[in-house]
Every structure is written in structure tokens, then in C-alpha cells.
Amino acid sequence: MTDERSAGPAVAGGAEEGRGAAEAVDGVLVALADPMRRRLLDLLAARGEATATMLAGGVPVSRQAVVKHLAVLEAAGLVSGGRVGREVRYAVRPAALDATARWMAALASDWDRRLATIKRLAEQAERDSR
Template sequence: MTGERPGPGEAVDGVLVALADPTRRQLLDLLAAKGEATATTLAERLPVSRQAVVKHLAVLDAAGLVSGRRAGREVRYAVRPAALDATARWMAALAADWDRRLANIKRVAEATERDLR
């Protein structure tokens, strides 16, 4: 990583790209349930190799969804909820905007219907 923080839109993009893969979603579920785990431990629970798990964890890390900390010879991974929370807030704001638009359409349609009577 370059040390530069992505902008809000880029952060959401990274999270959505990372979550698009079902294996990465499974990894997040496992980490959320376990709290912390190594790539080896995670690979034992999935139908993919340890190397594939490490690559998926790198994508999740780049998106800000997990972090790894060295513990002796192992790297222990844990969920970092901030990026997921920010993406959920963005999605909630988007949904609220659509709700407002639909409410306006409904109001106009009902007013037009009343005017036609």
C-alpha cells in the first residue's frame, strides 16, 4: 500500500468489489465468528487452498475490511468494521434518497388522479 487513504467513493468501491466474491464474504463471516484467525485456520474451513485464502485476505485488507497482525510466525487476521460501516451508511443514504423520490412520484400521481376526477 502507498499509505494514501482512498476517498469516500473509492473506499465504497473497494468494499463492494471485495464483497462481490462469495469466498471473501465467507472469510468475513468466519472472522466475525472467530474474532481472529490465521490463513491456515481459515483455509481448513473453506474449499480453497491456503494460498487462495491469503490472496482473498489481501483484497479484504486493501478494502479496509480486515487487518493482519504478526504473532510469532503467524499472521492473525481480524475484521475491521469501519469500512463496512461507511459502506452501509452510503447504501442507507442512497436508499433514503430513492424513498424520497418515490414518495414524490406517488404524491404527484395522487394529485393528478384527484385533479382528473
């Protein structure tokens, strides 16, 4: 087994590199917005490694549809695929997902900060007018 996928920090998928964090996040969000793609990710995470044909067996769509979904997922950095003989094995990549999770958490805390400021100002104004 060529373990090019198991530990390398370099993006083997070759789909995302020189882009800003915003566009990387965009790709992940768009990819995750589709229920079928989330299901495929689930299957893939459960099996560790699988081909498009295998995955198509566990989902009510054609193999070609699965291939397209995998292409989107790979472009988003969520999975990576490599050829082994005549088949293409895909595996899950946690890094992109983790990065997006952190982005969202940071955004949420930013909103919290802003809301706290707004509230404080409002109370201040009320105190002044009283």
C-alpha cells in the same frame, strides 16, 4: 498481544485513506460480492483472530486462494493483518462495513424520497386533468 488492531481509529491497514467515500464503498461491495470472502469473514469473526493457513483449514480452497481473498478484504478495510512472529494474524474491522451500511441506508431513503415526490406529482397531475 500487540493490540494495535483492537481500538485505534487510525487505519492500520494502510490501504485506504485519501479516497472519496464512493471508492471506499466500491471496495467493500466488490469484496463482499464473493461468497468465499463472506465465508472467510464469518470464520474470522467467529475465531476473533486467525491466520491464512488456519482459515484455509475451514474452507475448500488452497491457502494461497485464502491469502488473495484476505488481501482484497484488507484493501477494502474489512480486515487488518499484522505479523506476530512468523505468522500473520488477521482480525475483522467493523468500521468499513458499518460505513457502507450507512451509505446504503442513505441511498435507500433517498430513493424513497424521490419515489414519494414522483407519486405526489402524478396525483397532482391527475387531479388537475380531472
